[in-house]
Amino acid sequence: MRQMITHIAxxxxxxxxxxxxxxxxLSFKLIEDTAQPEQNxxxxxxxxxxxxxxNILLARAASPExxxxxxxxxxxxxxxxxxxxxxxxxxxxxxAKGINFIREPVEQDYGTVAVFEDLYGxxxxxxxxxxxxxxxx
Numbered sequence: 001m002r003q004m005i006t007h008i009a010x011x012x013x014x015x016x017x018x019x020x021x022x023x024x025x026l027s028f029k030l031i032e033d034t035a036q037p038e039q040n041x042x043x044x045x046x047x048x049x050x051x052x053x054x055n056i057l058l059a060r061a062a063s064p065e066x067x068x069x070x071x072x073x074x075x076x077x078x079x080x081x082x083x084x085x086x087x088x089x090x091x092x093x094x095x096a097k098g099i100n101f102i103r104e105p106v107e108q109d110y111g112t113v114a115v116f117e118d119l120y121g122x123x124x125x126x127x128x129x130x131x132x133x134x135x136x137x
Contacts, residue, residue, distance in 0.1 A: 007045065007057040008080070011069050012120065015042050018058045021119040022046050025097045026082075031055060048082060056080075071120030078115060078123045083135075087112045087128035094126065111136075 012018040015033075022028040023046070031045040041062070047055035061067040073079050084090045091105060091114060102123065103115035111129040118124060129136040 005054050007055055009057045009059045010080075010122070011061050011066055011073060012058050013061065013067075013070050015044050015058060015060055017119065019044065019046070022056075022058075025099060025119075026094065028056075071118075071122055073122060076123075078125050080122070081125045081127060084126060084128045087126065091126060 010018075019030060019033070023030055026048070028046045028048055029051075031047055032043060033045075034043040036043055041060065044058040045055050046058060061070055082090075087105070091101075094116065095101065099116050101114050101116045105112055105114040109130075110133050111127055113125050113127040116124050116126055
């Protein structure tokens with residue numbers, strides 16, 4: 001059997017502002033943006049450059065209950081992990097584009113990591129795993 005997680009839904013306030021942030025500030029690629037008029041939604045998929053794994057489905061909040069989770073999908077914990085093949089290149093580029101890092105870079109047993117916020121306040125790890133880490137490519 002072979003299975004994989006293809007999408008992770010990220011609740012957003014507005015499709016276009018989210019697309020702009022992720023493509024312009026984080027250099028993600030817009031994979032798909034398809035209108036679903038019967039549901040008053042769009043199917044918007046983004047992915048980091050060079051990614052071949054799980055991608056993100058930008059899901060506009062459709063109710064007041066869903067709006068409560070914009071920026072806090074994981075209860076204040078780091079929600080997503082952006083693994084890089086060059087931590088310092090990406091860290092410096094993100095800082096130059098105004099990304100807010102709430103924890104400065106540190107060396108851990110598994111690699112180099114810093115925590116940043118997206119436009120809604122969701123926390124992300126930017127990390128580069130050590131070459132001997134099981135998930136290192």
